[in-house]
Amino acid sequence: MARIALKSIYHSYTFSQKDAEKMSIPDECVGTEGFVVEDLDLLWEDGTANALLGPSGCGKTTILNIISGLLRPTNGTVLFNDKNVTGYMPKERHVAQVFQFPVVYDTMNVYGNLEFPLENRGVSKKDIRRRIETIAEMLDLDDKLKAPIGSLTPAEKQKVSLGRGIVREDTAAILLDEPLTVIDPKEKWGLRRKLREVQKELRITMIYVTHDQHEALTFADHVTVVKEGQLVQTGSPEQLYADPNSPFIGYFIGTPGMNLFDCVLTDAGLQSGNIVIPISEAIRSKLALTHGSSFQFGIRPEFVQISAPRKEKWHPFTVTAIESLGPYKILTLNSNDVEIKSRAPEDMNVSEEDHVWVNFPEDKSRIFHKDVRLV
Amino acid sequence: MKNRAWLFVAPVLLLVALNALVPIMAVINYSLHYSFAGSAPEFAGLNNYIEVFTDPDFLGALRRQFLFSFCVLLVQIPLGILIAMQLPKSGKSVVVCLVLLGIPLLIPHTVVGLLWRIMTVYEVGIISKIFSYVFDYSYRVTQNPVDAVLTIFFLDVWHWTPLVVLLSYAGLVAIPDQFYQAAAIDGASAWKTFRYVTLPKLRAVLIIALLLRFMDSFMIYAEPFIISGGGPGNWNTYLNQYVARKAESYELGYAGAASIAYLYIVVVCCFIFYTIMTNLGKGIKR
Amino acid sequence: MGIIVENVTRLFEGKAALDDVSLEIKDGDFCTFLAASGHGKTTLLRVMAGIDKPDKGKIYYDGKDVTNLTVRERNIAMVYQHFVNYPSMTVYENIASPLRVSKAKLTKGEIDKRVRECADLLKIGTLLGQHPSELSGGQQQRLAIARSIVKETDYIFLDEPLTNLDYKLREELRLELKKIFRRRQRGAVIFATPEPVDALSLSTYVGFLHEGRLIQYGLADDVYHNPCSTEVGAYFSYPAMNIFECRKMTRDGRLFFKASDELMIDVDEFRDLLIKDRYLLGIRAHGLNTVESGVYTLPIQATVELSEVVGSDTELHLHHHGFPLIALVQGMGTYTIDTDITVYVNPRRFFVYDKDDGRLIAKTHQD
Structure with a gap:
């Protein structure tokens, strides 16, 4: 569980970190081309359901990768519970991620998939079983534990990849990168609801990235809108709806x-x-x-x-x-x-x-x- | 429409039939007759087949053939994957690497045989020299069976591992990065990542690599023939050469039966491989 | 004039992807096939367009049997879910390409005029010199649509053209599609979508497919207001229709349906139709409200399970006497999970379905 903060984050895929140091960020590069994320200060409180909303190409995925540790920002710091984790590897941050398409281990059954992250960390067989049973029940996968992964629907597979994140008790946060993209419209609803239920029950920090305002507002208590790598507005769905601070949000x-x-x-x-x-x-x-x-x-x-x-x-x-x-x-x-x-x-x-x-x-x-x- | 479509396909079907079926039928016909050069064929029933399968020379060649293919696959497939994994995923160096790796594939069998033959000529070829100067070992392909067999083995590995590399590489770059990210997040070790992400995702191309390499290695002919004429003794004589030798000596009935047996063995083995590989991994952990 | 589909069956790996489908599309129609994925809508489009041949049945264009004609021999255009354009051609060349290969020889000037008109209509007039790879997803799909309408084809087939677009783009393009296709003088548009909103807002006719069978086909409004089975009702609603079981009972000499002690619906007017003991009741989410007003007269107690903001509305997921209910409430309300609230039901918004075969028996609407 963690409170996640980004402090004056800049990121560019063209400049290296060294270039950036020479340029003395932030003065020189504001408005410079090549920065996909500029001067971003964001805060996600512990145990909240959040959304990061913006049109395609607004820098959402970059921000997500900076949080998970797959990318190191050109400038700025990432704080987990006030601890600087900017230089940490993804594994050390204990951030789980659900991707656009189901990422599951094909050769294992559902149980094997859920067991994998625990087994890798040396959790005892008994604890693993107990934990998986709890999580599987929460995700309505308890009768599917023995099923081979190939026999599941995309929605069920996404639940398994979510399960791999929440089965660990040390998960700091779960990042969801447009997790409903490949789900049939009629099944989306059920999964959306499941996500929210799980969030409410486990009180785990979740950040849901999407370009779909409907999904963002439905999932999150707290929505951050980003456009062209910059923060536009942040607030509850009601606030964004009733009091947009710019025509774009409106x-x-x-x-x-x-x-x-x-x-x-x-x-x-x-x-x-x-x-x-x-x-x-x-x-x-x-x-x-x-x-x-x-x-x-x-x-x-x-x-x-x-x-x-x-x-x-x-x-x-x-x-x-x-x-x-x-x-x-x-x-x-x-x-x-x-x-x-x-x-x-x-x-x-x-x-x-x-x-x-x-x-x-x-x-x-x-x-x-x-x-x-x-x- | 449907009928008209058949009309267009018919010439191709006919060609395929002539191409594959007619020779096979002819060979089957030979295999059922005693047929020596000049004499009129006489019906033999399955006698040729019985003779083939009781002939110690045939069985010896078959055994050597299996051992050869098995060893070659055992080295080429893992080595190919290993090399493919070391290749850069993007950038200009990719093209250079792939072209360099691909060069052996462009060299014809006979030329490969000749290259290695030249390299292994006693006291003259570079390999033979290296062995004699560095290890003080007299490397004689035409005299020493171990040398002959090892030469063919390394020749084949050198010649064909690049094919496995290219196929594996194509498979590797097609694996979405997200799978590796997920494995990293799940705390998987390098081995587990390979075992549960890379290998299952490569299954389809590995099936192709395995089948191609098996069939091809099972039909090796030119290289051992050129390097040592299949010798010393029968040490480097594999199925293909053995059957060819029989045909050359005009034992057409026997050669026909051996050919059909040969074909049958290849087909059955491929089928077994294919079945095992496609079902492998569908099996469930636990 | 129009398309007639007659008893068309198409098999896929031994199973019927289309099962004895018959329908008629008249010129001037905008016909939408609505179905979840894997229920045959794309197959139907492909068979109608001539990309696939039916295993059984016939297709007629303007009264002429075209079952055995190839796509090239028919005067049609198709737009796919994925953005299909010629990558090596500019936007201009892409739009012009159907005109260049068409049988009617057009002069350069005519082609130029049509291409520009068409590009302007799709709002890509300023991008004519660019290549498809330089366009955004929305622009690429606009280009594909421009290519489909530049030649005056009789029939245009659109296979989920909005599915791969961002939410806002989808909303914008949907309205534009309606305007663009209304301008067409001839032929018909045939559209496949999994989204009920697309079907409702764009089309004149809607066909609902379930497991390869055409369950219902008719005027869009009519299908929406008279969904003939629970499948149609549940799917052709957003959010999904509430469907629950109820029992027949008599009170004060009138026939009622009882779903719970509170949820009692007067169905006396249909008493002759209702011979069984149990039925299914269906009501769309906007038949329930959180404030008592006008038509929302029947109060029931319910527990809030979840409240979701949907566009400019709130979707309330409720629990009432053992079964779930969804209410769609205008505006943005905040509801605390697990609290009990009073919900007001509009008793004139119910559909009565047969419990065994899911057939529509009656509806309590006053329309």
Whole structure:
């Protein structure tokens, strides 16, 4: 069990550590090309369920390998329970890993796989048996212990590779690198739930790496969003959803993402094309005082109010597309090139080309300036 | 559509039939007759086969053949894997290594035989000289059976281990790195990593390597013939040469029966190897 | 005009990968085959496209028997799950390639016009000079789709084109696909996916395959609202439909289904249909809510097992009198595990299934 901290981590695959020392990180290399991870300070508390979320190529796998010890960062320190482990080998860090595809030992049965990490560490046969029985029961593998590994489904194999991590009592943390990639969609759910159950029960630090916001938010109590090797926002799923600190988070978190459009501050309010969104004095003073006149307006589709009959002060939009998603519909609305999405109930009677009236409630609106949230 | 497809495949099938079946049928026909040069063939039933399997010379050649193939495989397969594991996984040196390793494979059997024959000529060839100067041992391929047999053995190892290396290397680079990472995390020793990750993942290519090398070594002919004419005595005479000798002396019925027996032995052995190798490791630990 | 599939069976290693499948796709349809992997949707696409031949049955295009025609002899295009493009050609050349080999000889100018139109439609107009390896996964799949639509083919087959894409890209491309294919004047689009959301949001027609059999085929909305068996119901829902056993009983002279002491559903209107003693009840997750409002009228006690954030909703995994229930609640709520809460059920959202063969018997909807 461990609390894991990364302190001012930089990593480059092109510069060696020696180059970096010469450059006197961090001053010289901020913004230098070739760094996949820049100035990263992250903390994962002991016993928590965490997610590291970001689009493909954002440096997630690099961060993961730095934690597990497969990569030594160009600069910075890795701390496990305040102990500097930067120079430690993977084996010495006691970090287990579950990979994108099942990594299991083909020639062993399930029991043999679970036994392997314990046997290598000289645990007694009796303790091994007791431990494996506990873990197998937790993972619903108890009736499969004698089964050859080849006879398992991908989901079961992933449980075995998770099992190899949790069967050891000295495991500091478990890293999960998009573990559901090869799992059939209908089985994903069960495995996701199992992961969470195991985490809750064992209180082990888990870091789940994914590009899938759904999986990250579902699994973790604490989500770290990374983009282009830099930290964007960290917080609970609720915080990321309700208070995105940048348009990127607004769009990236939530399905569909936050509606975002450019607008300018005028006497009447925030203007974009023909639409003028009135704003209260309090907000106006905040906007006018500190910043220039161009802003990005953001609101989540589920908070956009729509009405078929005309309403005073609401904005006219045309429905351009309807996506039925079961419990609700996603409407794409357009007004002079301002395109927004809105979530409507399943039974709302609306068709394409219809004209509707739209309102943006102020308490649900977010205003950004230069990628930073103001209100 | 289906019928038309057969039409396209037919010429190939015909060719295969002519290529493989006709000679075999002909040989089977010979094997069932007493047939000497000039005289009219006379039906012999299975007598030729009985003669083959009671002939001490045939059985001797067969025994030597098995021993040779067994020893060659025993050295070449592990050595090939070992060398493949030492090769760099990436970078420019890979190509250089692979080309250098592959050179022996490009040399024809007879040329290999001649090269080694030249190297082992008594008191002249480099190997013979080394033995005489360094170990004070007179290395005589044509006189000393041990020298002759060892020469063929090392010749074959030198000639064909690169094939096993190339196959194993292709298998090794295809193993995802994650398996080694997992083994490291699980605290596996180098041997256990090899035993439980590398070896099982190489199984498919090792089956191919083993079958190829077995079949090929079982049919060795040119090299012992060139180096020592199969001698001294019968020491370096393997099945292929023995059967050929019989055919050359126009004992066609006997040679036919021996050939068929030979073919049968190779096929059965390959089948046994294949079955063992594919099921190996599917067996369960514990 | 359209595709007719007539009693098609395709065997794979002695087992039926497709088992007596018959259906009709009309021009203008966007038809989706929904199934878990290994249940025959890719096989069906391949057989319809002519890549594989059926072992039994016939395929007709526009009334003409094409069962024995090869892919090349048919006017179709296909997009695969993996990004299949010509690696040595530029994006431009990739898109142009189907036009260059087509029978209708096009002038350079025509080709250029079509390629650019098509690239712009797929938002890869600025990447024309690049090679596929320089593109991201999403862009590579856009390129593959551009190649499939540049030639005016009659039928386009899409085999899980979104599966290998990141979540956000999938969401974006899905909406675009809908717009792109709506512009097409002719032919039909045939799409295979394991994701119920794709099937629901894109298609006009949906076919559900289970173990190689076409269990249900019809208008997307209709299949969604009338899943004819428990298999369809469970799969064509996100999250999976709650399905549990119940017993018939009478109270105050009316017929009820009893799943637990609290969960009693009035089914008196179907009393003539219900001859057995036990049935299965199905209800989708959004038929349950944590607040009493409008249609959510029936309160039951349940224990929270797990709460999951899904996009902009919360999926609540509950336990109620020995069976699991899932509720889909709008917004993000925080629920503590192992606490008891009251859940309100919409009694007009139930499906009644036969306990033995899983057939849909009735539904309590008012639609």
